[in-house]
Every structure is written in C-alpha cells, then in structure tokens.
Amino acid sequence: xxxxxxxxxxxxxxxxxxxxxxxxxxxxxxxxxxxxxxxxxxxxxxxxxxxxxxxxxxxxxxxxxxxxxxxxxxxxxxxxxxxxxxxxxxxxxxxxxxxxxxxxxxxxxxxxxxxxxxxxxxxxxxxxxxxxxxxxxxxxxxxxxxxxxxxxxxxxxxxxxxxxxxxxxxxxxxxxxxxxxxxxxxxxxxxxxxxxxxxxxxxxxxxxxxxxxxxxxxxxxxxxxxxx
Numbered sequence: 141x142x143x144x145x146x147x148x149x150x151x152x153x154x155x156x157x158x159x160x161x162x163x164x165x166x167x168x169x170x171x172x173x174x175x176x177x178x179x180x181x182x183x184x185x186x187x188x189x190x191x192x193x194x195x196x197x198x199x200x201x202x203x204x205x206x207x208x209x210x211x212x213x214x215x216x217x218x219x220x221x222x223x224x225x226x227x228x229x230x231x232x233x234x235x236x237x238x239x240x241x242x243x244x245x246x247x248x249x250x251x252x253x254x255x256x257x258x259x260x261x262x263x264x265x266x267x268x269x270x271x272x273x274x275x276x277x278x279x280x281x282x283x284x285x286x287x288x289x290x291x292x293x294x295x296x297x298x299x300x301x302x303x304x305x306x307x308x309x310x311x312x313x314x315x316x317x318x319x320x321x322x323x324x325x326x327x328x329x330x331x332x333x334x335x336x337x338x339x340x341x342x343x344x345x346x347x348x349x350x351x352x353x354x355x356x357x358x359x360x361x362x363x364x365x366x367x368x
Contacts, residue, residue, distance in 0.1 A: 145170075145264035145363050146250055148273035150335065151286030153320050154293035154300070156343040156351060160286060161268035163352045168365060171253035171262035175269035175276075176229070178242045180220040181206050183228035193231040196238075203241035218304045223313075230320045236329040239271075246276045263365075270324055273335030282362045284355060285334035288344040290317055 147164060151157040158174055165172035185202040186195070219225070232238055246267060253262040267276065273283035288296075294314035298306075301313065324332035334340060339358050343351050359365065 146280040147266040148280035149268040154297040155286040157286040165266040170264040179233040199232040200237040270332040271330035283338035285338040
C-alpha cells in the first residue's frame with residue numbers, strides 16, 4: 141500500500157489507544173490520524189441537521205462529503221467529544237457504506253501522509269481506530285490492540301465527558317461503553333477484534349508512559365527505529 145511504515149492501533153473505547161498513537165507519532169516523526177474523528181464528524185453533521193441515528197442515507201451522504209472535503213479546522217475538539225456525538229457515532233459508524241467512504245480517507249492518508257507541523261516530511265503514519273489492522277491496512281508491519289477493563293475505561297470517559305460539560309452519571313457511561321463494545325464486536329462489517337499478529341496492550345493498571353515504553357520497544361524491534 142505504501143513504502144512508508146505504518147503503525148496500526150486498534151482497541152476499545154477509552155482504552156488509551158489515541159494517547160498512545162499521538163505519543164508514538166510525535167516520538168517517531170510519523171503523521172497521526174485519529175480515525176474516530178472522521179466518524180465523529182459525520183455524527184456531528186447528522187445531529188446538526190436533525191437526522192435520526194437510523195438514517196443511513198444521510199450518514200452516507202455526510203461521509204461522502206467528508207471524504208471529498210475533509211476539513212475539521214472549524215470544529216473544536218470539545219464539539220466532537222460530547223455524549224450525544226459519541227452516541228450517534230456508535231450507530232452511524234456501523235453502516236457499511238459509511239465505513240467504506242471513511243476507509244478510503246484513511247488509505248489516502250497512509251499513501252500520502254501529510255507533512256508534520258513545522259514542515260518536516262513524515263517518516264510514516266500512525267492510525268488508531270477499531271479496524272486499522274484488520275481492514276484498513278492489514279499489511280501494516282506494526283499492529284497493536286489496546287484494551288482495558290470496562291469499568292476503568294468508563295471512568296476515563298466519564299472524566300473526559302465531564303470536562304465537556306456532561307451532566308450524566310458514571311453508570312450511564314459504563315452502560316454505553318459496554319453497549320458499544322458489544323456492537324463493535326458483533327457488527328457484520330469490520331467487527332472490532334485484534335488483527336493477526338497484533339500485540340495486545342492491557343492498559344488497566346499501566347501508566348501512559350509505561351504503555352508508550354512497551355509500544356516503543358516493539359516498534360524498535362519490528363522497524364529498527366527508536367523514538368526521541
């Protein structure tokens with residue numbers, strides 16, 4: 141798919157895969173894509189236009205628009221992290237045609253990773269999501285599957301949502317995490333599961349720095365590169 145190395149990071153919601161991906165990209169000089177943002181942008185547009193979560197036609201149209209003009213500079217990170225957007229994302233991202241559109245954006249990113257801030261050329265790419273190593277880039281030389289105990293992940297997401305003004309309860313977030321896990325694993329198109337050869341990282345009891353250290357050790361073993 142590309143001559144540049146690719147690191148595929150999959151995992152459950154709030155497992156820490158995004159933080160790991162950002163850290164690895166920064167340390168290695170790789171371009172990073174949070175693929176969940178693509179689905180969240182579609183969900184945000186659905187909500188802004190009053191669409192129902194079962195409106196597959198509209199979801200596909202917004203996904204196609206995002207592919208043609210992917211630009212989220214006018215969207216704040218907080219707007220993409222609301223409970224409502226997360227709820228809508230978990231439903232619309234299961235539509236096969238939505239995933240097909242978004243996957244093309246991801247593959248274009250892998251083939252032509254953008255320059256890094258400051259203008260440096262990216263040495264490779266890091267993508268985090270739920271089907272990177274299984275569907276988007278199954279030939280990635282480095283694959284991780286990041287997970288954690290569901291109560292730990294729910295607490296992390298609850299704290300994150302509180303910073304965005306969420307007024308709900310931890311129990312509601314835990315229920316949504318468990319529902320999302322079941323839906324991601326059971327969907328017919330690109331179900332979430334560890335890719336063949338993926339290194340499993342359980343972050344339940346690990347600090348962020350410990351997770352990064354373990355991942356960097358494997359990256360160095362597979363690619364012969366070390367982070368800064």
